[in-house]
Amino acid sequence: MTHANLVVDTARATGFLSRLPVPxxxxxxxxxxxxxxxxxxxLAGVVVTAPAGLALALTLGLGLEPLVAAMxxxxxxxxxxxxxxxxxLSDAADGLGATRDRERALTIMRDSRIGSFGAxxxxxxxxxxxxxxxxxAAVIGPLGALSxxxxxxxxxxxxxxxxWRVxxxxxxxxxxxxxxxxxxxxALFSTVSAAAIAVVLIGVAAGPLHALGAIAAAAAVTAGFSRYVRKRLGGQTGDTIGATQQVSEIAALLALALLT
Structure with a gap:
């Protein structure tokens, strides 16, 4: 794998994961x-969320209340x-929450309307x-929050x-x-590169223990959610892949909030 190939892959991933313009x-x-x-x-995740991260750091630096800045x-x-x-996440929650029947759950997940579980x-x-x-952010400040x-x-x-892989x-x-x-x-490169990014960015901002805690929390919740989805649906869908991003992000942030 060359640096040029990685740049191309990052651009393609960014185009899929966001509305940002990609040549x-x-x-x-x-x-x-x-x-x-x-x-x-x-890497695409970092690119996609960079505008929001900069907005977070800027508003915190200007003295905005942390909760408002985060929102x-x-x-x-x-x-x-x-x-x-x-x-x-909302589609997966509607399907998994509304019924225990596999086929019915998959049908609900394809419905674009949002239900009470999704909301x-x-x-x-x-x-x-x-x-x-x-x-x-209230503890580590604007630049730490950005990291x-x-x-x-x-x-x-x-x-x-x-x-998606397992x-x-x-x-x-x-x-x-x-x-x-x-x-x-x-899958291996994705996992290793994400762990490296987390160790560097979280380690600098809050310390190595916080980095390990965030990685462990995200990994544990991802494994648990994947096991649950396998049991309920027999496999993944685009909706459960998106839901995995949400639940792992929540887990990592909660772990960091507890450790900070």
């Missing part, structure tokens, strides 16, 4: 598969990503992430790749199938 030449001759580009999900940061994330992962999941996700980030924000973005995108498709069609699953090398 067309990165997609020339590309078949649309994310098998290789998935290795760059953590604004997540508003920017919603704009840059199109709330892609939140959509997956509750979104409220809890935004509330927990913003309040945990605010608690962290942690970007590190958690990388970790949670690696969690998506891991979930579970078979729950359907024979759908976005996750059409895009192709990550291969073993891509």
């Amino acid at each position: 067309d030449h990165f997609f020339e001759g590309h078949d649309g598969s994310l098998t290789k580009a998935s290795r760059a999900f953590p 604004l940061a997540y508003a920017v994330v919603a704009m840059t990503t199109g709330a892609l992962h939140e959509d997956g 509750a999941a979104l409220i809890l996700s935004y509330g927990l992430r913003a309040s945990a980030l605010a608690a962290i 942690i924000f970007l590190a958690v973005a990388a970790l949670s995108r690696a969690a998506m790749v891991w979930h 579970l078979p498709p729950a359907r024979t069609d759908g976005l996750a199938v059409a895009m192709g699953g990550p291969d073993g090398a891509s």
Whole structure:
């Protein structure tokens, strides 16, 4: 793997995970598969959330209350990503919460309308992430909060790749199938690179114990959620992949809030 290939993969992953403009030449001759580009999900996560992270640091530096600054940061994330992962979380929550029947759950998850479980999941996700980030920012300041924000973005995108890799498709069609699953090398690179980003960024901002705590929390919740999804649905969907990003990010932020 060359640096040039990694840049291309990061650009393609950024184009998939966000609404940020990516030059067309990165997609020339590309078949649309994310098998290789998935290795760059953590790096793309940093790119995608950088505007929100800068907004977080700026508003905190100007003296805005940490909770308000955190909520604004997540508003920017919603704009840059199109709330892609939140959509997956709400659909997964509706399907998994409304019924124990596998086929019925998969049908509900394909319905674009949001139900009570999906709405509750979104409220809890935004509330927990913003309040945990605010608690962290109140202690370590604007630059530390920026570092942690970007590190958690990388970790949670690696969690998506891991979930996608270890579970078979729950359907024979759908976005996750059409895009192709990550291969073993891509999943390994994604995991190692995300851990390295977390160790550096969180370690500098808060210390190595905090970095290890965030990694452990994200890994544990991702493994537990993946096991639950396997039991309920028999495999992953695009919605459960998005939901994995959300629950792993929540876990990492809560662990950091407890340790800070």
